[in-house]
Amino acid sequence: MATRQVETAQSTDAPPAAGRSLSSYAGAALFAPTRLLFRAMVRLGSTPLDDEIGNVEAVASPSDLGAAYRGKRAIVVGGTKSIGATIVTTMQSAGAKVTVVARSAVATDTTDAFAADLSTVAGCEKLIDDIAAAGVAPWDYLVFTVGAWPDFSQPYTSDGVEKVVALDLLARHLVLDGLAAHGLLASGARVLNVLASAQLVPLQTEESVKARVEAKTPPATLPYALFPVGIAADAWLQDAAARHPSLTLVGMFPGIVASTQLPLCTFPSWMMPALTAAMLPVASSDADAGLAHATVLASPNVARKRVSYFNYMLEGRRAHELAYSPTLGAWISAHLDGIAAASRAAR
Numbered sequence: 622m623a624t625r626q627v628e629t630a631q632s633t634d635a636p637p638a639a640g641r642s643l644s645s646y647a648g649a650a651l652f653a654p655t656r657l658l659f660r661a662m663v664r665l666g667s668t669p670l671d672d673e674i675g676n677v678e679a680v681a682s683p684s685d686l687g688a689a690y691r692g693k694r695a696i697v698v699g700g701t702k703s704i705g706a707t708i709v710t711t712m713q714s715a716g717a718k719v720t721v722v723a724r725s726a727v728a729t730d731t732t733d734a735f736a737a738d739l740s741t742v743a744g745c746e747k748l749i750d751d752i753a754a755a756g757v758a759p760w761d762y763l764v765f766t767v768g769a770w771p772d773f774s775q776p777y778t779s780d781g782v783e784k785v786v787a788l789d790l791l792a793r794h795l796v797l798d799g800l801a802a803h804g805l806l807a808s809g810a811r812v813l814n815v816l817a818s819a820q821l822v823p824l825q826t827e828e829s830v831k832a833r834v835e836a837k838t839p840p841a842t843l844p845y846a847l848f849p850v851g852i853a854a855d856a857w858l859q860d861a862a863a864r865h866p867s868l869t870l871v872g873m874f875p876g877i878v879a880s881t882q883l884p885l886c887t888f889p890s891w892m893m894p895a896l897t898a899a900m901l902p903v904a905s906s907d908a909d910a911g912l913a914h915a916t917v918l919a920s921p922n923v924a925r926k927r928v929s930y931f932n933y934m935l936e937g938r939r940a941h942e943l944a945y946s947p948t949l950g951a952w953i954s955a956h957l958d959g960i961a962a963a964s965r966a967a968r
């Protein structure tokens with residue numbers, strides 16, 4: 622299958638109008654050379670291409686995805702901001718009926734919504750109860766973009782779970798299993814898990830990934846806080862496929878997206894202008910990011926394996942080798958179930 626760069630499909634060729642936010646300049650033609658350089662760097666830090674999955678063919682606009690999304694139902698958990706919000710817009714433009722979940726989710730004429738705080742087990746269980754009580758039809762697509770940056774000053778939630786683990790792993794696990802248990806995912810539904818798939822993370826072992834997930838001591842650096850959780854999420858997807866035989870699961874590395882909000886709990890305020898300036902020349906525009914994610918999820922490529930992994934360049938890649946360890950995936954699911962059981966017992 623021919624591969625085109627998604628960047629060429631929607632990148633902003635005209636300079637953005639005056640008065641726009643700095644992030645709207647991301648994706649501008651001016652930055653094409655730096656984006657290309659960044660793509661080369663991302664490839665250097667990526668796992669090998671997955672020849673069985675292959676690369677996905679880019680499309681020019683959301684309307685080209687109509688065959689996959691028209692009349693379908695999608696739920697985007699974390700769909701109010703940044704990557705999630707642009708996936709919502711893209712799927713709606715392609716004809717899907719989309720439900721958004723987040724703390725600030727609000728229903729509109731075009732979007733259904735469930736407001737939920739997923740940072741605790743009780744919050745995740747309340748969401749599932751609310752959805753089940755609403756009597757909605759099953760979804761054809763489930764997208765996870767809910768996530769957190771590490772909070773170096775207050776690292777744990779009220780459940781005692783490290784915050785990145787709580788939203789990037791635990792919340793996703795509880796929502797997936799809760800929706801499936803209530804028959805709210807259609808047979809053959811596709812699940813897109815947006816985090817940090819297919820990254821070559823050095824010096825990791827099964828034990829070191831487990832230690833990061835347990836987080837008995839909080840992570841002290843950003844790479845340690847994020848990258849082992851990406852491996853854990855990809856291992857969790859393998860286990861989720863075994864537990865949910867009718868689902869097709871996809872892990873995704875989104876690159877850097879224009880509207881990313883860097884939080885003060887992770888970065889000192891004096892660093893923000895420099896970080897924002899560094900991201901601008903390499904970030905994908907929101908439109909390109911939304912189209913890339915929706916294109917991968919709709920592609921025939923993801924049907925070639927129960928679990929596949931991609932990056933925002935539409936390249937099908939293998940996960941980190943540790944993600945294929947059945948013992949690691951099963952341990953992660955059991956560990957997350959254990960946290961949920963402990964939280965219930967404590968209530």
Ligand SMILES: NC(=O)c1ccc[n+]([C@@H]2O[C@H](COP(=O)([O-])OP(=O)(O)OC[C@H]3O[C@@H](n4cnc5c(N)ncnc54)[C@H](OP(=O)(O)O)[C@@H]3O)[C@@H](O)[C@H]2O)c1
Nearest residue numbers: 699700701702703704723724725738739767768877878881
């Ligand atoms: N942005 C990037 O460039 C980038 C790069 C690599 C990986 N990633 C990963 O991709 C995922 C999405 O990134 P993003 O930049 O789009 O994240 P984001 O802008 O922080 O958005 C996260 C979404 O989750 C929701 N959310 C946050 N806390 C929540 C909570 N306690 N309960 C319910 N919903 C909550 C947010 O909405 P509310 O605030 O309304 O709740 C928002 O819709 C994250 O896991 C991130 O680590 C992002």
